[in-house]
Amino acid sequence: MNAFPPHSRILPAADEMTEAERARILAKAALFAPPPLLDEAGRRDLVGLSRDELAAELAEIGEKPFRAKQLWHWIYHQGERDFAKMTTIAKPLQAKLAERFTVGRPGVAAEQTSTDGTRKWLFEGRDGQKVETVYIPEEDRGAVCISTQVGCTLSCRFCHTGTQKLVRNLSAAEIVGQFMAARDSYGEWPTPKGEEGRMLSNIVVMGMGEPLYNYEEVAKALTIIMDHEGIGLSRRRITLSTSGVVPMMDRCGAELGVNLAVSLHAVRDELRDEIVPLNRKYPIKELLDACRRYPGASNARRITFEYVMLRGVNDSEAEAHELVRLLRGLPAKVNLIPFNPWPGSPYKTSTPEALGRFAAIVNDAGYSSPIRRPRGRDILAACGQLKTESERTRRGA
Secondary structure: OOOOOHHHHOOOOOHHHHHHHHHHHHHHHOOOOOOOOEEOOOEEEOOOOOOOHHHHHHHHHHOHHHHHHHHHHHHHHHHOHHHHHOOOOOOOHHHHHHHHEEEOEEEEEEEEEOOOEEEEEEOOOOOOEEEEEEEEEEOOOOEEEEEEEOOOOOOOOOHHHHHHHHHHHHHHHHHHHHHHHHHHHHHHOOOOOOOOOOOOEEEEEOOOHHHHHHHHHHHHHHHHHHHHOOOOOOHHHHEEEOOOOOHHHHHHHHHOOHHHHHHHOOOHHHHHHHHOOHHHOOOOHHHHHHHHHHHOOOOHHHHHHEEEOOOOOOHHHHHHHHHHHHOOOOOEEEEEEOOOOOOOOOOOEEEHHHHHHHHHHHHHOOOOEEEEOOOOHHHHOOOOOOOOOOOOOOOOO
């Protein structure tokens, strides 16, 4: 307990400063809020509603709570979009639901498949704004890379998405909808029993945008995805990547407990200030302290540090040794990512020799440091290459 009353403090306590910063982040997110998700006929989209919200919508039309459970099963376990095919619901209620509600998906504006099997979708929201989503297949499984914002506010120098200004946040419906649309594309409904046998087996929240700057909608979407009576993807199969929004990392760990990936990319504040401008607000020490606090981090659930290898910028042996020093005591692995070029990019990919030396130093120190094989480069679907032509409409326009 504090020995002094709050009014006697010269400065707020650190936890109060964090709460104030969290509140500021959430207030800023509201400025970029997604539009209400109503279709052309004014029907409410049921995708993206929490269980309680779904029950409340049904209560408004005089239906009992068990109907929400039925609908939840059809929407998220069966992947059904047509009320008329929901056979456990009586036909009069099917018609009633169809008049007032819809079970939506993002519109597919374009779809491309790489020579290596990677698939990329350009999804379009009801307001015409677009985001990209990527599926990266492996031999017996695969990860769907989900976007959380149209554009991005961070302007990381090596990232193509960072050259597109933030347009707006995605809604929970649009975030969940990306994964559901990917399942549509691969015919993976109903939800497979257990976790084996899924091709779309993992989610990485690493697409367009900074997820912790859209925390409320991201948290709502991931809670829906993890619900065991629906899509049922466990938290150990979901990885959320952040560039280091320190005040929201604690909340994410406490409320979601998903795997954490951190976009580090530099070991000195001077360089990280330049290539990851968010570092000016939350420098490396604060970021790593937040990683050490992250709940559940252990040798079984290591924090992943993403490190894009930029030739002559951050790929020296000295920087590899400094990375090892910074990570000391943290249950961590390091993903070394060869820079994926995009039109007009100011950087070059590190040489294979530099990549090999860097990886060897980190590996020899006891940290797994695989060199990620670029996927989908030919369709600009690789890490750091996502971008759309969406632009924010000026207020009052």
